[in-house]
Amino acid sequence: MQYYNSNTTLYLNGQFEKAAEATTDLYGQSLHYGYAVFEGIRAYNTHNGTRIFKARAHFERLKKSAELVAMPFPWDIDDLINKTYKVLEINNLKDAYIRPLVYCPANMSLIAGNDASIMICAWDWGAYLGHKLLKVCISEYERPNPKSTPIQAKVSGNYVNSILATTAAKRKGFDEALLLDMNGNIAEAPGANIFIEKKGKLYTPALGNILAGITRATIIELCHVLDIEIIEKQLTVADLKQADSAFFCGTATEIAGISLVDEYHFPLKWTDSAGATLQRTYKNLVLEKQNYEVII
Incomplete structure (x- = not known):
């Protein structure tokens, strides 16, 4: 499955960037040790327009996940929700799966760091397990x-x-x-x-x-x-x-x-x-x- 193309935009640390041009540190603690937290969120095309279902609950859980593993979470949840709607708008997504990810920079030790990044992306995705029993x-x-x-x-x-x-x-x-x-x-x-x-x-x-x-x-x-x-x-x-x-x-x-x-x-x-x-x-x-x- 193709999750992005040359036109896809994501949100990364306060900026909207082309997904194909976004980069990450190959020495990142998250990449080497799986030390990252994430959410899965859905947006639906309703008669009231595109609506993210229980966005606040998801971002609050994202924050709680970070706290539980001693990871910094300095972002405002209302702002993150607004940025997520912007990602959907830029990519012209009505029904979408949304993936916020909080991850850490280069750190080869097994001690929690003092810094973290956030990425929010989205793509078209049908029912994950299909429609059959x-x-x-x-x-x-x-x-x-x-x-x-x-x-x-x-x-x-x-x-x-x-x-x-x-x-x-x-x-x-x-x-x-x-x-x-x-x-x-x-x-x-x-x-x-x-x-x-x-x-x-x-x-x-x-x-x-x-x-x-x-x-x-x-x-x-x-x-x-x-x-x-x-x-x-x-x-x-x-x-x-x-x-x-x-x-x-x-x-x-x-x-x-x-x-x-x-x-x-x-x-x-x-x-x-x-x-x-x-x-x-x-x-x-x-x-x-x-x-x-x-x-x-």
Whole structure:
């Protein structure tokens, strides 16, 4: 996939630059050690114009991620949101995936530095996991132990774990992986949270060993609006393989239904599931087709 061309513009440290001409330091601490934080954000072409969904929540999490790994974050969030809209405008993007990245300069030591840079880019990107129901396998890789790294931060280096899990799953003929935590409980997909349905109730892993997804939080809010009972708790593989239905959710993924995990086929027809209802409701929300509050 081509993410930019000779005309693409990004935002870099206070300036708008051509993506093809922007440079980075090959001695950068982020490049060598994965010491960077990032966000994934979506903009949608709504009847109110191009709108970034929950921009403030994403940039606040970006700031929190930086704080959790002792990285400077001197930027004003309102200004960053304005600059992001400008990136979309310059590149004539209506529906887009947005990637802010905070990274560090040259530093070959293992000590946090006193300086950081910020880049914001955007590109056209459809549903990350496609539109069909997914075939998923339990991964042999585990999510990182929260005692080894701040799991609630979107740290670039943590995503080596995600790359390995997804790559292994696809080599086995599956669409995506599902990772367990260090206790053998259900955690999350490489880039998405998971919900399972049983007897009309939804369950999702409790916070602690997973990323606190912004889409996950939105789904929980929508469950309250739609009067769908939602329970956050530790979930076992046995819980998953006795469920009626399941889905992944995330900014890139949006909501993606799951057809099977390993050998287990979910018995509930997707169109009859709570996940399908939430999928439609979520799409209406981000497109501002219903009277929901949208944070921009």
